[in-house]
Amino acid sequence: MIEEQLKYIFNQFDHKGEYKSFKELASGHINDTYLIKTVRKPYFVLQRINHGVFKDVPGLIENKVAVSCHIQKKLENKSKKKQERGVLAFARTKGGSAYYRGHEGNYWNLMYFIDKSVTHETVKSGDIAYEGGKLMGKFLMLTKDFDVNKLIEVIPKFHDMSFRYTQFEEAVTKASKERLEASKEYIKIINDSRQEMHILQSLKESGAIRTRVTHNDTKISNVLFNKNNKGICVIDTDTVMPGIIHYDFGDAIRTICNTAAEDETNLELVEFNVDFYKAYTKGFLKHMKSSISPLELKYLPLGAKTMIFIMALRFLTDYLNGDIYYKTKYPDHNLDRTKNQFKLLQSLSNQLSKIE
Ligand code: GN1
Ligand code: MG
Numbered sequence: 251m252i253e254e255q256l257k258y259i260f261n262q263f264d265h266k267g268e269y270k271s272f273k274e275l276a277s278g279h280i281n282d283t284y285l286i287k288t289v290r291k292p293y294f295v296l297q298r299i300n301h302g303v304f305k306d307v308p309g310l311i312e313n314k315v316a317v318s319c320h321i322q323k324k325l326e327n328k329s330k331k332k333q334e335r336g337v338l339a340f341a342r343t344k345g346g347s348a349y350y351r352g353h354e355g356n357y358w359n360l361m362y363f364i365d366k367s368v369t370h371e372t373v374k375s376g377d378i379a380y381e382g383g384k385l386m387g388k389f390l391m392l393t394k395d396f397d398v399n400k401l402i403e404v405i406p407k408f409h410d411m412s413f414r415y416t417q418f419e420e421a422v423t424k425a426s427k428e429r430l431e432a433s434k435e436y437i438k439i440i441n442d443s444r445q446e447m448h449i450l451q452s453l454k455e456s457g458a459i460r461t462r463v464t465h466n467d468t469k470i471s472n473v474l475f476n477k478n479n480k481g482i483c484v485i486d487t488d489t490v491m492p493g494i495i496h497y498d499f500g501d502a503i504r505t506i507c508n509t510a511a512e513d514e515t516n517l518e519l520v521e522f523n524v525d526f527y528k529a530y531t532k533g534f535l536k537h538m539k540s541s542i543s544p545l546e547l548k549y550l551p552l553g554a555k556t557m558i559f560i561m562a563l564r565f566l567t568d569y570l571n572g573d574i575y576y577k578t579k580y581p582d583h584n585l586d587r588t589k590n591q592f593k594l595l596q597s598l599s600n601q602l603s604k605i606e
Contacts, residue, residue: 260286260296262350263341263360267294277371277471279576281488285363293363294341298356299349303575304488307357309402311349314487315340317463320396321389335364335482367474367482373506375479376529382473383533385481386465386502390495391537393463398492401463408466408489409497411451411556414563415444421570429570429585436566436588443559450549450556454494459546464493469505469512495546496553499534503554504561506530508594512561513587520590522597524604527554551605555598562591 257269267288275283275295280303286294299307321337328336341360343350350358373379407413418440422430430437453459465472466489474482505512507526510519531550535542568575569584578584598605 256284256286256296259350259352259358260294260360262343262358264344264346265294265341265360267292272296277369278486286360291365293365295361295363297359297361299359299488301355301357304404306402306404308349310404310488311340311357311359313401313404313490314338315348316400317393317396317487317490321392324392334362335367337483338362338364338485338487364474364483364485367476369471369474371471371511372508373470373523373526376525378470378475378479379506379526379529380533381475381479381481382470382502382506383530384536385473385484385533386468386498387534387537389465389484390462390498391541393490394541396463398461398463401491404489404491408491409493409557409560411448411560414560414567415440418563418567418570421567425570426572429572432582432585433566433570433588436562436592439592440563440566446552447556447559450494450496450552453545453549459494459496459549460543461492461494463490464495464498465490466493466497466501468498468502470502471505494553495538495542496549497557499550500553500555500557501561502534503527503530504558504591504594507554507598508590510590512590513583514590515586517589517593520593520597522594522601524601527605551602554605555595558591558595558598562588562595565591 253272256272260269267286268290270287270289272287273285275285280300282298284296286296288294299310301307304310318338318340322333322339325333325336339362340348341362342348348359352358370378422437450459454461465484465487467486472486473484476482507523509521509523514520565576565584565587569588573584576584
């Protein structure tokens with residue numbers, strides 16, 4: 251059934267691929283993503299965009315296609331291979347649209363699969379951290395001259411701390427007794443952190459830190475590497491929108507420097523790896539150095555803290571709400587993600603002097 255559907259949708263797009271088989275790529279928490287294998291390469295990635303989470307899917311797709319085109323232009327003088335592998339390319343439907351809308355109301359988009367690439371859920375070497383940083387920094391540099399006002403806010407207030415606190419407070423008032431009880435310790439940490447966790451937002455709102463085109467979901471599994479662990483391409487550009495570099499820096503650090511996966515339940519395995527922080531930062535600044543202000547630089551460590559915190563806050567909010575946002579595999583999955591992120595934050599805080 252699903253196969254028939256995927257094949258049908260795949261064939262609504264304009265390409266030369268002949269459908270062979272599909273495989274679900276299940277690492278995301280929001281969309282449904284499938285690798286479409288064809289008789290002859292290239293393969294494709296077909297994605298159903300979750301329109302419960304993303305309220306303006308056509309706007310989202312316009313954002314990411316525009317950003318891809320912008321980067322494609324920048325790569326025009328590079329080798330064909332670099333052009334094909336350095337940026338996501340989207341297929342259009344036979345009618346010329348960048349997405350297909352099914353009868354059930356679902357939105358689909360199709361990308362060319364970047365072959366011979368791997369992703370990492372956790373990082374095992376400083377080289378990968380460095381390469382990840384280089385690629386993220388490059389993404390910000392390549393989009394630096396893209397007019398940020400042309401992008402819609404795909405999810406309004408996505409990394410806005412006040413907004414996330416408000417959602418959290420509402421969730422606390424509605425949560426079940428059991429879930430409130432299980433969250434007690436973390437609710438206290440959240441209430442005690444309010445001031446520090448608003449610093450970056452204030453700097454953004456006052457204009458002291460400027461708003462740029464940012465990716466906003468820079469977890470390391472959103473970076474493709476080749477088999478020699480060189481960074482190839484940043485993927486999952488659904489949340490490309492206006493933001494500050496601390497969002498991208500911090501979210502990457504959140505996943506790169508975690509010695510375990512973001513939902514590892516054995517918290518003894520969860521530590522903040524300072525060497526990877528150094529390696530990532532070195533890579534990140536390689537391209538960014540000339541375009542980063544002293545204030546932006548000064549607040550990078552707080553960017554890391556803030557992004558780990560905001561994810562913990564969002565996971566806990568979803569847990570208190572009864573798991574309505576993120577995909578979960580078992581009842582306490584969101585609580586386990588919360589505990590994991592707070593453990594990581596604690597480990598970072600213990601080593602903050604080394605980082606600063
Ligand atoms: C979600 O679906 P995925 O894995 O690309 C979330 C991110 C979180 C991430 C945590 C739109 O991303 O903000 O950092 O889970 N995306 C959205 O793993 O909420
Ligand atoms: Mg994403």
